[in-house]
Amino acid sequence: MVDHDDTISSPASSSNLVDDSVDEQRTNDPCLGRAELVEYARDKSVVVSIGDVSRTYRVGGEVLHALNHVSLDVYAGEYLSIMGPSGSGKSTLFNMIGGIDTPTQGDVMIRDVAFSKLPRRLQARLRNRCIGYIFQTYNLVPVMTASQNVMLPMLLGGADKKQAAQRAAALLAEVGLDHRLHHRPDELSGGQQQRVAIARSLANDPSIILADEPTGNLDTKTGEQIIKTLSDMSRQRGVTIISATHDHKMLSVSDRVVTIRDGRIDNIELRDQLHIEIGSIEDHVPAVAESGIGEVNHE
Amino acid sequence: MNEPVPLNSGPLLQQLQDDTSGLSNRMLLSLAMAGLRVRLLRSAVTILSVVLAIAFLTYMGIAGSIERNVASSVVELERTFASNSDGDRNTSGTSSVTGALNDARVKHLNHEQAQDDANRMRFLLRRNGTSVETALSGSSTNTWLITMALLTCTVGVWNAMLMSVTERFREIGTMKCLGAVDSMVIKLFLFESAFQGLVGAIAGVILGLVVALTAAVLQFERFGWTRFPVDQLGKVVCMALIVGALLAVIGAAYPAFIAARMKPVDALRTEE
Ligand SMILES: Nc1ncnc2c1ncn2[C@@H]1O[C@H](COP(=O)(O)OP(=O)(O)O)[C@@H](O)[C@H]1O
Ligand SMILES: [Mg+2]
Numbered sequence: 001m002v003d004h005d006d007t008i009s010s011p012a013s014s015s016n017l018v019d020d021s022v023d024e025q026r027t028n029d030p031c032l033g034r035a036e037l038v039e040y041a042r043d044k045s046v047v048v049s050i051g052d053v054s055r056t057y058r059v060g061g062e063v064l065h066a067l068n069h070v071s072l073d074v075y076a077g078e079y080l081s082i083m084g085p086s087g088s089g090k091s092t093l094f095n096m097i098g099g100i101d102t103p104t105q106g107d108v109m110i111r112d113v114a115f116s117k118l119p120r121r122l123q124a125r126l127r128n129r130c131i132g133y134i135f136q137t138y139n140l141v142p143v144m145t146a147s148q149n150v151m152l153p154m155l156l157g158g159a160d161k162k163q164a165a166q167r168a169a170a171l172l173a174e175v176g177l178d179h180r181l182h183h184r185p186d187e188l189s190g191g192q193q194q195r196v197a198i199a200r201s202l203a204n205d206p207s208i209i210l211a212d213e214p215t216g217n218l219d220t221k222t223g224e225q226i227i228k229t230l231s232d233m234s235r236q237r238g239v240t241i242i243s244a245t246h247d248h249k250m251l252s253v254s255d256r257v258v259t260i261r262d263g264r265i266d267n268i269e270l271r272d273q274l275h276i277e278i279g280s281i282e283d284h285v286p287a288v289a290e291s292g293i294g295e296v297n298h299e
Numbered sequence: 300m301n302e303p304v305p306l307n308s309g310p311l312l313q314q315l316q317d318d319t320s321g322l323s324n325r326m327l328l329s330l331a332m333a334g335l336r337v338r339l340l341r342s343a344v345t346i347l348s349v350v351l352a353i354a355f356l357t358y359m360g361i362a363g364s365i366e367r368n369v370a371s372s373v374v375e376l377e378r379t380f381a382s383n384s385d386g387d388r389n390t391s392g393t394s395s396v397t398g399a400l401n402d403a404r405v406k407h408l409n410h411e412q413a414q415d416d417a418n419r420m421r422f423l424l425r426r427n428g429t430s431v432e433t434a435l436s437g438s439s440t441n442t443w444l445i446t447m448a449l450l451t452c453t454v455g456v457w458n459a460m461l462m463s464v465t466e467r468f469r470e471i472g473t474m475k476c477l478g479a480v481d482s483m484v485i486k487l488f489l490f491e492s493a494f495q496g497l498v499g500a501i502a503g504v505i506l507g508l509v510v511a512l513t514a515a516v517l518q519f520e521r522f523g524w525t526r527f528p529v530d531q532l533g534k535v536v537c538m539a540l541i542v543g544a545l546l547a548v549i550g551a552a553y554p555a556f557i558a559a560r561m562k563p564v565d566a567l568r569t570e571e
Contacts, residue, residue, distance in 0.1 A: 100476060101564035111311040121480050122315050128478020129318065130311070139473045139567070143337035155330075156478040158320030200477070 040256070040270055044075035046111075047208060047240050048097055053106035055092050055263075066092040067103075068263040074242055076207070079231060081254035082244040089263040090244035094212040097242060098131055099123055110208070128157050132201025132239075134211035134230070138193040140185040146172060146196045147181040153203040171199040175229055191222035198230055202237070209234055211243040220249070227253055322483055331490040338463070342495055345459040345547070349499025350506060352452030353543045357507025358514075359445050360535040364528035365515045366427075369420050370434035372526055376417040380410060416522075423519050449542075457550035460492055464554035465569075471558050472566030484559040492551030493544055500543020504536050 055067040066089045074080055074097075082090050095101035096108050099115040107114045110126060118126065127133075132153075140149045150168035155161065172181055175195040185193050194214060201209050214230065215223030231253040234241050243254075251257055251274060259267040322330075335342045424430055471484055515523030558566070 095564050098476065099563075100472075100567065101562060113312045113315070118315075122312075124475065124478050124480040125315050125318065125321075126311075127476055129315070133476045135567075139469070139476075141470050141473060143334055143470075148333075152474070153477040155326055156322050156474075156483070158322060161326065204478075 034268075036270060036273070037268060041073070041075065044078070046073045047076045048074040048242070049109040050074075050093075050097065051107050051109065053093075053096055053103045053108060055089075055096060055101070056104045065263050067096065069106075070260070070263070070265055071106075072258060072265065074208075074240060076240055077238050078255040079234070079241045079253055080243070081251060081257045082242065082260060083246060083248075083251075083257055084244075084260040084266075085246060088260050090246075090260065091212055092263070093260065094210055094242075094244050097208075098133055098210045099127060100133075128153060129204055130206050130208060132203070132206040132209040134194070134197050134201050134209065134214045136213040136216040138185070138190070138197050138217075140193055140196055140200070142185055145182045145184055146177060146188065146199075149185070149196055150200045150203055153200060157204055168199070168203070171202055172196070174233065175199045189222075190218050191226060194218065194226050195229065198226070198233065202233060202239075205237065206239065208240045208242065211241065213245055213247075214243065215245065215247050215249075223247065224249055321480065324486075327483065327486055328490055331487055331494065334487075335491055335494065341463055341466075342491075345456065345463060345492075346495050346499040346502070348452060348455040348459050349496055349543050349547055350503040352449065352456065352546060353500045353503025353539045354507040354510065355448050355452070355503075356445065356542060357504050357535055357539045358511045359448075360531070360538070361508060361511035361528065362514060364531045364535075365511070365519065365523060365526055366424070366429065366434045368526035368528055369519055369522050370424060370431045372522070373417050373420045373424070373431050374435070376413045380413055380417070420519070420522055423522065427518050453546055453550065456496075456546050457553075460488075460547070460550040461554045464488060464551070464558050468558065468561070468566045468569040471561065472563045472569075475563040475566065481559040485555045488551050488555035488558070489548055492547040492555075496544035496547025497540065499547065500540045503543060504539045507539070 050070055050072045053067055053070050054065065057064045057066055070089075070093065082093060084090050092101070096103055099108070099110075099118075102116045107116060109115075110130060113126065115123065115126070133139075140146075141152065144152065147165065147168045150171055151159075151161075151164040154164035154167065159167075169178070169181060172178060172195075175198055177192060177195050177199070180188060180192060180196075185196070188196065197214075201211075209230070211230065215226055218226060227249065230241065230243075233239075255271050257269045257271075257274065258265060259269075421431060424434060471479075474484065512523070512527070515527065517523070519526065
C-alpha cells in the first residue's frame with residue numbers, strides 16, 4: 001500500500017496486518033501473543049507506530065533511560081491512555097510521538113512517515129495538519145485572545161483570516177466558551193484555558209490528539225468535565241487520542257490503557273478487562289476504588 | 300480552509316509534500332504588529348535603546364557639522380577681509396572694476412560686519428573649548444566617541460532583543476507544535492525588530508536634531524541657526540535611519556536564529 005522507497009524509507013510501513021509487525025519487531029511488547037489484544041487490533045488500522053524507541057538523558061555523567069525500548073501501535077479512532085507514576089516516562093513518550101523531541105534510538109511512524117527522518121519544514125507541516133497538542137500547562141500564547149489562539153494553527157496552515165475566525169468561534173462555542181472569545185489566557189480560569197486548548201487542538205481537524213496530563217493542573221470536577229469534552233469531541237470526529245495521565249478517572253473513557261513504569265511498557269489493558277482485573281489494580285493503587293473505575297463497570 | 304490530511308487515505312508523505320500552503324507574509328506582519336502592541340512596555344524599552352543610540356549619532360553628526368561650518372565661516376570671512384584689503388590696494392580685481400563710491404561704502408560696512416562676525420565666532424568657539432583649527436581638523440576624539448557610543452548601544456539593543464526572545468521561548472515552542480516553520484520564527488522576530496529599529500530611529504533622529512539645534516543656538520547664538528548644515532541634513536537622517544534599523548535587526552538576528560533552530564522540547568521546557 002505504501003510504495004515510495006525512494007523518499008523516506010519506512011521499514012515498518014504501516015500495515016493492517018498487525019500480526020506481521022508484531023512478529024517482526026515487537027520483542028519487548030508485553031501484549032505479544034495475548035489473544036484479546038490481537039483480537040482488539042483486528043480490522044484496525046495503525047495510525048502511530050512506535051518502533052523500539054529509546055530515549056536516554058545524560059545527567060552528570062550518568063545515563064538515564066527515560067524510555068527503554070518501547071514498542072507500541074496506536075490504532076485509528078481509539079482513545080489510548082498512557083498511565084504511570086510521575087517520572088515513569090509519559091511526557092518523554094508524548095514528546096516522541098508528537099515529534100517534539102527525537103528518539104535516541106528507534107523511530108516513531110505517523111502512518112507512513114518517520115517523524116525524525118522528515119525535513120524540518122515537513123515536520124512543521126505534519127504537526128500543523130495531523131496532530132493536535134494539549135499540555136498540562138495549557139500553553140496558550142499569552143498575548144493572544146482565546147479566539148486568536150484557536151485561529152493560530154489555521155493561520156499557520158495558510159487559512160483565510162475571516163474563515164479561521166468563524167471556525168474558531170464555532171469551536172469555542174462547542175467547548176462552551178462562546179462568551180469568552182476575546183479574553184486573554186490570564187483572564188480565564190485553568191479549566192477555561194484547557195477548553196481553549198482543546199478547541200485549538202481541533203482547529204485543523206487533526207487525526208491525532210496528544211494530551212499530556214491535560215487534567216494535571218485542574219481540580220477533580222473540572223478535570224472530569226475536560227475529559228468528557230475531549231472524549232466527546234474526538235469521538236464525534238473519529239480522532240485518535242493519546243493521553244498521558246496518572247489520573248484514574250481518565251480510564252473510564254479509554255479504550256485501551258498502557259501502563260509504563262521506568263521507561264518500559266508494563267501492561268496493556270482493554271476497557272473490558274479493566275473491571276475484571278480491578279482487584280489487582282486496587283492492590284497497586286488504592287485510590288482507584290473511589291474514583292473512575294466504578295463507571296467502567298456500568299459499560 | 301486548508302483541507303485536513305486524513306491519515307487513512309494514501310501516503311501521508313506525498314500529501315505533506317504537495318500541500319504547500321502556509322502563513323502568508325501579510326499575516327506574519329500583522330502577527331508581529333499585534334505582538335508588539337500587546338508587549339508595549341517590552342518593545343518600548345527596546346525602542347528606547349535605539350532612540351538613544353540614534354539621537355546620539357544624529358546629535359554628534361549635526362553638532363560636529365555646525366562647529367565645522369562656524370569655523371570655516373571664520374576662515375572664509377577673514378580671507379575675504381584680507382583679499383578685500385589687498386584688492387583695494389593694488390589689483391582692484393575684476394569684481395571691483397566697476398566699483399563706485401556706493402559700492403565701496405557697502406563693502407566697508409560688510410567688511411566691518413564680517414570682521415565682527417569672525418571675531419564673535421572665534422570667541423564662541425574658544426568659549427566652547429575648541430578653536431577654529433581644531434574644529435576644522437575634524438577631531439579624532441569625536442569619531443572615537445561615536446564609535447564607542449554606537450558599540451555600547453549595539454550591545455544594549457542586542458541585550459533587549461535577547462531578553463525579548465528568550466522570555467518567549469515557551470511561546471515559540473508552542474508555535475512550533477502548532478506548525479510554525481523555522482523561517483517563520485526568524486521572520487517574525489526580524490519583522491518585529493526592524494519595525495522597532497525604524498520607529499526608534501525616527502524618534503531618535505527627531506530627538507537628536509532638537510538637541511543639536513538647541514545646543515547650537517546656546518553655543519553659537521544666531522550662528523547656530525545661520526550655519527546650520529542644511530546640506531548635511533539628508534545624509535545624516537538617512538544614515539541614522541539605516542543604522543537604527545540595522546542595529547535592531549542585527550541585535551535580533553542571533554537570538555531569533557537560536558530560537559528558530561531550537562527543538563520544540565527545549566523551547567517548551569523553559570519557564571514562562
Ligand atoms: N531534559 C531532561 N534531562 C534529564 N532527565 C530528564 C529530562 N526530561 C525527563 N527526564 C527524566 O526522564 C524520566 C521521565 O520523565 P517524564 O517523561 O517527564 O516522566 P512523567 O511525564 O511520566 O512524569 C524522569 O526520570 C526524568 O527525570
Ligand atoms: Mg509528565
